[in-house]
Amino acid sequence: MLLQARFEIAADLRAAGVPGPEGRAEGLRLEGLLPPARPELGGPIVLVWDNVRLHLTRGMREFIDKNADWLTVFQLPTYAPDLNPQECIWSLVKREVGNLAAADRSQVTRAVKRKLKQIQYRPDLVDGCLAITGLTIND
Structure with a gap:
């Protein structure tokens, strides 16, 4: 289920014109992706992230805090x-x-x-x- 949901989201991103691994996802904002994904996935969302700087921005932390009722984030060590x-x-x-x-x-x-x-x-x-x-x- 988790893998299927991930592939479906990736397909939606490609359909929306977001570059794949060979390109950079400039301007991609999880704040815009996650709320609509929640009803599609049928429940809370759990993200497991490494410590890439993008994941640690003030705006992303504020978004996570604001949506803590349905969004859980686990930070992995850098590598x-x-x-x-x-x-x-x-x-x-x-x-x-x-x-x-x-x-x-x-x-x-x-x-x-x-x-x-x-x-x-x-x-x-x-x-x-x-x-x-x-x-x-x-x-």
Whole structure:
């Protein structure tokens, strides 16, 4: 569910013209993205962030404080791949496409999307990526 929601939000961002990882998301404001995403996701939103300066701005902190009833933010240390389940997911993807001899970027994109879709339907992999961090989800 979490992975699916993330991909859907990413697709919405691409459709809105926000550049992907190869470009910079200049002007992208989470303050505008998160409130509409909340009803789509059907509940509170939890963000797990590294300490990138963008995440620590006064405006972002004010936004988080103002919306604390539905928005929870966990700050990771500056560099903490061992605490970030997303690093494990990307590691699984890289194993699949690492030796791909692609003719163009679209072939790489298709391979990445295919692997992410496979992972989406393997909750045991997602759970395993969370388990190796030592973090837990409290219901």
